[in-house]
Amino acid sequence: MTSHTEERAYRWPRRYVFAATVVLIVALLVLPFVA
Amino acid sequence: MWLIYLAVFIFLAVAYVTYLTVAVPAAAMVSFAIYAAGMPIAYLVGLEKVLAARPPGLPAPQRWPKQPPGADPAVLEYFYGPAIADADHAVRVGRDHCQALWDAGAKAVRQSFTGKNRKLTGPLGVGGAVGMAAGTAAGALVTLVFAVIHLLVVGVSALVIRATGTVLRGVDSALLAVKNVRMVCPYCFERVPYPAYACPGHGCTRRHRDVRPGRFGILRRRCQCGAEMSTLLLLGSSHMAAYCPHPGCERSLEHRPGEAPEIVLPFFGATGAGKTRLLLSMVTQLHQWTGQGKLTAEFGDSATARELNIAGHLLRSGQSTVGTSVNLPRAHVIRLILKRGTRILQLYDAAGERFYNTDRTQELTYLSKARTFILVVDPLSVEAFWRQLPADRQARLGSVRSAAPSPDLAYQQTHQQIEAMGVELSRSRLAVVFSRADLIGIPGGDVAAWAGSELGLGNLVRSTSQNFRETRYFRTAAVMDSDGSVHESVAALMRWVLARDGVDLPGAAS
Numbered sequence: 400m401t402s403h404t405e406e407r408a409y410r411w412p413r414r415y416v417f418a419a420t421v422v423l424i425v426a427l428l429v430l431p432f433v434a
Numbered sequence: 435m436w437l438i439y440l441a442v443f444i445f446l447a448v449a450y451v452t453y454l455t456v457a458v459p460a461a462a463m464v465s466f467a468i469y470a471a472g473m474p475i476a477y478l479v480g481l482e483k484v485l486a487a488r489p490p491g492l493p494a495p496q497r498w499p500k501q502p503p504g505a506d507p508a509v510l511e512y513f514y515g516p517a518i519a520d521a522d523h524a525v526r527v528g529r530d531h532c533q534a535l536w537d538a539g540a541k542a543v544r545q546s547f548t549g550k551n552r553k554l555t556g557p558l559g560v561g562g563a564v565g566m567a568a569g570t571a572a573g574a575l576v577t578l579v580f581a582v583i584h585l586l587v588v589g590v591s592a593l594v595i596r597a598t599g600t601v602l603r604g605v606d607s608a609l610l611a612v613k614n615v616r617m618v619c620p621y622c623f624e625r626v627p628y629p630a631y632a633c634p635g636h637g638c639t640r641r642h643r644d645v646r647p648g649r650f651g652i653l654r655r656r657c658q659c660g661a662e663m664s665t666l667l668l669l670g671s672s673h674m675a676a677y678c679p680h681p682g683c684e685r686s687l688e689h690r691p692g693e694a695p696e697i698v699l700p701f702f703g704a705t706g707a708g709k710t711r712l713l714l715s716m717v718t719q720l721h722q723w724t725g726q727g728k729l730t731a732e733f734g735d736s737a738t739a740r741e742l743n744i745a746g747h748l749l750r751s752g753q754s755t756v757g758t759s760v761n762l763p764r765a766h767v768i769r770l771i772l773k774r775g776t777r778i779l780q781l782y783d784a785a786g787e788r789f790y791n792t793d794r795t796q797e798l799t800y801l802s803k804a805r806t807f808i809l810v811v812d813p814l815s816v817e818a819f820w821r822q823l824p825a826d827r828q829a830r831l832g833s834v835r836s837a838a839p840s841p842d843l844a845y846q847q848t849h850q851q852i853e854a855m856g857v858e859l860s861r862s863r864l865a866v867v868f869s870r871a872d873l874i875g876i877p878g879g880d881v882a883a884w885a886g887s888e889l890g891l892g893n894l895v896r897s898t899s900q901n902f903r904e905t906r907y908f909r910t911a912a913v914m915d916s917d918g919s920v921h922e923s924v925a926a927l928m929r930w931v932l933a934r935d936g937v938d939l940p941g942a943a944s
Contacts (some may be wrong), residue, residue, distance in 0.1 A: 404660045405509050406488065412512035413520065417485035419517070419587045421478075424580055 449505055454557050462568070463559030465539065472535050474576040475529075480528030481584065484520055495523040507640040507658045508635075508650035513592035515649075521585055525766045528577070539566045575864040585872065599647035606646065606666045606766025616697055616803075617691040620735075620765030622683035623800035628667075629676035629691050632686070635661025643679050645671055682943070689734030689767045694776035697935045698765075698803045702753065703810035705786030706836030708869030708912060712810055713783050715912035716744040716928055720768065721746060728940040734767030734778060742766055748833040749914050754834070758785040762797055770937065777871045777937055786836075789844040795851040802855035806863045806931055809845055809898070811891070812836040813868050818890040831873055842894050849901060864902040865931050866895075871912035871923060881907035907928050 483492055510516055539562065542930040546552065546559025580842030610616075617626035633640045638659040645655060647665050654662045654669075658773035664671040676687040700733065700739035733739035750753065766781035780800075788794040801807075812817050826836065838844070853859060877884065882899070885907060886892035899905045909919040909929075929939045 402654060402658075403473075404658060407660065408509045408656045409516060409520075410510050412517070413485040413488075416520070416584070416587055416591065417481060419591075420481065420485075420580075420584045423583045423587065425656075428585070434542060 435448050438555070447842060450553075453554075456641075458557045458561035458564075461558040462565035463561075465562040465565025466572070466885055467565075467568035469539070469566050470572040470576065471533065473532050473570065474536060474580050475575030476531035477528035477577045477580055480526075480531055481524045481580075482522040482707040483527055485559060493527065495519050496526065497522050506642045506650055508642060508645065508663075509656040509658065511595065511649055511651050511655075513588070513595045517588045517592060521581070521588055522583065525581060526863070532573075536566075536570070547937060556687040566578060595652055599652045602647045602666060604666075609668060614695045615692060616696060618696055618769055618780060618800065618803045619678040619680065619685070619687065620763075621685040623798075624678070624680045624683070625803065625812060626671050626678060626680075626687070628679065629672075630689055631661060631663065631671060632675040632677060633657040633661050634663060634674050635659040641677055641684070654812075659893065661905065681819040686735075688736060689769060689778055691778070694769070694778050695808075695935065696778045696780055697932065697937075698780045698782070699799055699806060699808065699931065700782040700784075700786065700798070700801055700804050701808045701810055702801075702844065702848045703786060703790050704781075704789065704812065704836055704838035704841050705757075706838055707786060707810040707815065707841065707844075708836075708867075709783050709786070709810045710758055710923070711912040712808070712867060712869060712910060712927075713747075713781055714755065715749055715910075715920050716743070716781075717742050717766070717768065717922045718749050718914075719746040719924050719928060720770070722920060723940050726940075729773075730771035731768045732771070734769045737764065738766045738768065747911070749920070758783060760785040760787045760794075765800070770939060774936065774938060776932075777932075777935060779932075786838055786844065789848050791840065792847065792851070795847055797857065798851070798856075800898055801848070801852045802857050803856070805861065805867070806934060807902075808865045808867055808927075808931065809841075809848075809850070810867045810869055811885075811894075812838075812868060812870060813874055813889055815841060815888045819888060834870065834873065841891070845894060845898070849897075853904055860903050862902050863904040863906075863931075863934060864898055866905060866907045866928060868909045869912065870905070871909040872913045872921065881909055884909075 439493075440489045440788055483489060497509060499520050500626070501510070542568070543559040543563045546555040546562070549555050617629065618624070619626050628646055630643045630646060631645050633642065635657055638657060638661060640657055640659065642655070642657070642663065645663055645665050647653070650656075651663075651665050653665060655665055655815060656662055663674060672690045676691055678685050678687055678824075703709055717731075723729050724731045733742060762785045763782055765782050768779040768781065770777045770779055782798070782800050784798055787796060795801075812835070814831055814834070815838055820835065823831070850857075852862075866885075868881065868889075882895045886895050895907070908923065908927045910923040910927055912924060913921055915921060925939065925941055929941065931937060
């Protein structure tokens, strides 16, 4: 398990990666209907 | 009667076939939909758990990047390994969720063939199994696309982060080069490419050898204790406690290296030539200019403050300085804050004994970092000059006269070592300082000519002027005048010595 310090250090990078991934997936799903 | 039975049988058969026709495809379609959507959803749930929610029951990642031995005690930058480990972790957590989905499906299919109503549920099981297989294939494909998108985000982010780190590192190095900041350790005399820093965390004693942008952080890094640190001198890392990064030295560099250009100024010459006294008079002169508001000179570290605090008092009292220890010297560090910028002076005052012996001179590797040198010569130590002095003056000056061998020897020895260390003398400057001008008088005229004719040091004068790009000869009196100011000869020497490094000392125009 990662340490508490690592958990704190990676909190925002992880959230950023998750948000960016979800946004791209949603864009990919919506694109056929928009285009 | 049998007609009724036949009709019922036909009816039931038709109904069952109709049921099969509807139920099997319906079960297959529902099952397909569940697995085609369930797998990507399971992956996304896993991703959310690993990257966002981090619930307490989250299984530990099976792979996690390990720090190489000897690495700094800092937390790895997320995109230098942990992000890929997280991707692997998310796939494993998603797979566990999918496994639960498959187990539930398999159980339902099995039950459909073993229950009391298996004639009815069996076809549903067949349809479900077919749909499950097809849905798993479709779901796996969609999940793969999702995973690729995740890896794409990680990859592009890692590329951007690493490129930013490289650029910032380059900009920081370029700015140091433009500002002509080249750092030297005052203890081990090695070039310091970048200072090591102590963690600023309360109670933390960890040291970070290289804080520059890289695997431990781009703009900031986090110590293993949790404290954050700046990664660049540009971003204020010089305000942290600095240390020499060289193994075996690792001494504290209190003078905040990296903030300003450093000027390495070595004094050399025979034992008792007056090097220490000259250094003390220069420090006192700087303090007097500070008092007059013409510049600000402050001791760069506590060791310098301890040793040089008494400079003014010693000079004022006229007391002799204590002989310099033959141990390797450490630089006296003085921060010079001028209108046109700040400079860090590193003044090296080694014992004269070190300049008669090759092995001992070789240890003075700071000589290779200097571009201006100060050779101090005691005119009284020159036998020819001493002999021509009247007996009463000899009696009066005997106690202050250097008993060291000829000043030529210290010069030749040091000059050869400086060259052997790879210093281009054709690009270096030398100040030849004849000390004790207060005792022997300061006649006007050309000092070099005086040294040749009066002291008989023509060879030394020729040699120094040939070897160095620029050589200037001074006569100095490291004493205070009656008004308490340092003799003007010291200021004249300092102005010439520091002029090349862009230091515009007071009185330069006059």
